Amino acid sequence: MKRTIILLLDSLGIGASHDADQFVGSLADGTTFNDVGANTFGSIAKLCAAGEADIGRKGPLHLPNLTKLGLAHACKESSGEFPMGLDESIEPISAYGYAQEISTGKDTPSGHWEIAGAPVLYEWGYFKDKQNSFPQELLDLIVERTGISGYLGNCHSSGTVILDELGEEHIKTGKPIFYTSSDSVFQIACHEETYGVEALYDLCKTVRELLEPYNIGRVIARPFLGDKPGNFARTGNRHDYSVLPPSKTLLDRMESAGGEVVSIGKISDIYAAQGITQAIKATGLEALFDATLKSLKEATKETIIFTNFVNFDADFGHRRDVAGYAAALEYFDTRIPELLEVLDDEDLVVLSADHGCDPTWPGSDHTREHIPVLFYGKNVPAGPVGLRDTFADIGQTIAEYHQLPDLEYGKSIFK
Ligand SMILES: O=P(O)(O)O[C@H]1O[C@H](CO)[C@@H](O)[C@H]1O
Numbered sequence: 001m002k003r004t005i006i007l008l009l010d011s012l013g014i015g016a017s018h019d020a021d022q023f024v025g026s027l028a029d030g031t032t033f034n035d036v037g038a039n040t041f042g043s044i045a046k047l048c049a050a051g052e053a054d055i056g057r058k059g060p061l062h063l064p065n066l067t068k069l070g071l072a073h074a075c076k077e078s079s080g081e082f083p084m085g086l087d088e089s090i091e092p093i094s095a096y097g098y099a100q101e102i103s104t105g106k107d108t109p110s111g112h113w114e115i116a117g118a119p120v121l122y123e124w125g126y127f128k129d130k131q132n133s134f135p136q137e138l139l140d141l142i143v144e145r146t147g148i149s150g151y152l153g154n155c156h157s158s159g160t161v162i163l164d165e166l167g168e169e170h171i172k173t174g175k176p177i178f179y180t181s182s183d184s185v186f187q188i189a190c191h192e193e194t195y196g197v198e199a200l201y202d203l204c205k206t207v208r209e210l211l212e213p214y215n216i217g218r219v220i221a222r223p224f225l226g227d228k229p230g231n232f233a234r235t236g237n238r239h240d241y242s243v244l245p246p247s248k249t250l251l252d253r254m255e256s257a258g259g260e261v262v263s264i265g266k267i268s269d270i271y272a273a274q275g276i277t278q279a280i281k282a283t284g285l286e287a288l289f290d291a292t293l294k295s296l297k298e299a300t301k302e303t304i305i306f307t308n309f310v311n312f313d314a315d316f317g318h319r320r321d322v323a324g325y326a327a328a329l330e331y332f333d334t335r336i337p338e339l340l341e342v343l344d345d346e347d348l349v350v351l352s353a354d355h356g357c358d359p360t361w362p363g364s365d366h367t368r369e370h371i372p373v374l375f376y377g378k379n380v381p382a383g384p385v386g387l388r389d390t391f392a393d394i395g396q397t398i399a400e401y402h403q404l405p406d407l408e409y410g411k412s413i414f415k
């Protein structure tokens, strides 16, 4: 019986990819920038080493266990520089490398689906205008179909900034807050108590239907609590309504072969429940890690346990919070030994990410980066596996390990 545990650290890029110049963003003042030079992991390490990330933690980034798994060495292979302040004398025990993305976008579904062998080679629809972002005919249809009295926002924004700006007005008027980003998303923020979570989910489902002609990846429900700017906080009841992956994935293959595919956290939403045999919700890094360990202890047949650690991205990457990101990585690092302790000889641990979100970068969006490709197991020879041409090499390797039919994309690192 083989079990694979995929730890997906959402947004932990390890250096800009060759096409980072194609990813151009702009700020409110009209300044433009691209992703050349972005390096989520490297930038965090650099600021920590410089003593500029000392809020709630202190000094150089301390990640002995992740370094042992090859994360820092993979970052050096990807970017040319060993992340500052980490210990280069630690010998990696994993196969380690980095992968570039062939999907057109740098969003969460593209990254996850490509890892599982289904890259997004078409262009998503985007709402590109920073203000009045959504087409009027779409907004009119939403109002007509759902009976809402109107809407707020209708712009690009950070999801926390927009709550401070419009949260009170939302509570007063009952009008949902609509916003988007450089990703292919339609996000709706509503208060959990005054508007209600179920009402928000119903609204999202209708908007999902009405978006059919626009080729938009996700509608995201963003419930929140609080009563004034400064104390608004988003809750764990976020729900993503995704379109289906473009083709069958590693998860579908595993399910069809009679194996278990356990989603922990956002994974089931991201794959639109395709190929998932069990979905476990958990909020926060600690609960996500606990649920991963619990599932592993309970797994008694051929299994993929797939956990998305969303907090790196949602709480720190998009928030441009370097110290918070660093502290979260250090916390995650302390949990690794618990995982290694309970592994059987045939278990495979995979650690990766889905895109970058460099907290030192302009704006608040993702960054086009390489992702880490780390494979650890008793049967996996440790050492460098270099640049992987697509994220799908990860899925193909796992498919081979479980003797599943080949995926359409990707090359196994064992071949
Ligand atoms: O600023 P928040 O609401 O976290 O939004 C972020 O989350 C979305 C989904 O991952 C991204 O498109 C980005 O806009």
Ligand SMILES: [Mn+2]
Pocket: 010, 011, 107, 108, 313, 354, 355
């Ligand atoms: Mn993501």
Ligand SMILES: [Mn+2]
Pocket: 108, 313, 314, 318, 357, 366
């Ligand atoms: Mn994100």
